[in-house]
Amino acid sequence: MAIDQDTLERARAAWxxxxxxxxxxxxxxxxxxxxxxxxxxxxxxxxxxxxIEVYAGDALLVRTHHSIRALETGSPPAFYLPPDALNQRMLTPSKRRSVCEWKGEAEYFHVQTGTGVIQDALWRYPQAFDAAASIAGWYACYPSRLDCFVAGEPVRPQAGGFYGGWITQDVVGPFKGEPGTGHW
Known part of the structure; x- marks a missing residue:
């Protein structure tokens, strides 16, 4: 997927x-x-x-004390997790791709469980833009598709289905993703 600089600049300016x-x-x-x-x-x-703990059904996918929170205006933090903390045997690549004007091109992964497949449950930026280099190759996941916990607290998913923010008691909004919040 080619990333056109003019398109990126328009997307960045729209917020x-x-x-x-x-x-x-x-x-x-x-x-x-x-x-x-x-x-x-x-x-x-x-x-x-x-x-940070992430479960796919009853199966533990991630347990780590080492994460990176992406903090962006109007969005609950997305937690990025180091590749060596994930049970990689549970992941299969997806064909889905998307582009973030701040991070670059994302690739997605399905999670294989004992009872089926959770589609496009994680993503990462394999070659993140320079400003996002600290998360390059690290995985983020949708708490709407997986059971995510921060210090034992269950995470509530960000609304809207596209964003992967983690809502916990230590963040307040309102949060982008609800109807009418485009380009907040």
Missing amino acids: RFRGQERPDFAQTPAEGQESVWEYPRPPIYVPDARL
């Missing part, structure tokens, strides 16, 4: 909010919480040492 100030409709974070409206755009990538 209305960029984290410089919290909009009036944003929730005010309580002590120990973060507002996703204070995250920047383009996103930043922050190491996280909390225990």
Whole structure:
């Protein structure tokens, strides 16, 4: 998939909010919480040492204390997980591809379980753009398709089906992905 620079620049320019100030409709974070409206755009990538666990049904896919949170305006964090933390035998490549104007071209993976296949449950940026180099080759997953936990807390999936943000009690929104939130 070719990435045209003019298309990238138009996509980058289309975003209305960029984290410089919290909009009036944003929730005010309580002590120990973060507002996703204070995250920047383009996103930043922050190491996280909390225990991350991901299950495909009853099968453990990931357990690690080493992740990177992608923090982008209006979106709950997407957690990127190191390849050596995943049970790679459970993954099969998908034909699906997408492009993020900030990260590059993503490739997707299905998860094989004892009872079937979970389609396009994970993705990664094998050759991420320079600004996203810290997540190149690391995997992110959809909590709407897999059971994800941060320090034992069950993750709620971001709405909309496209974004893979992880909603936990330490982040407040509202979150992009709901109807009417395009290019927030």
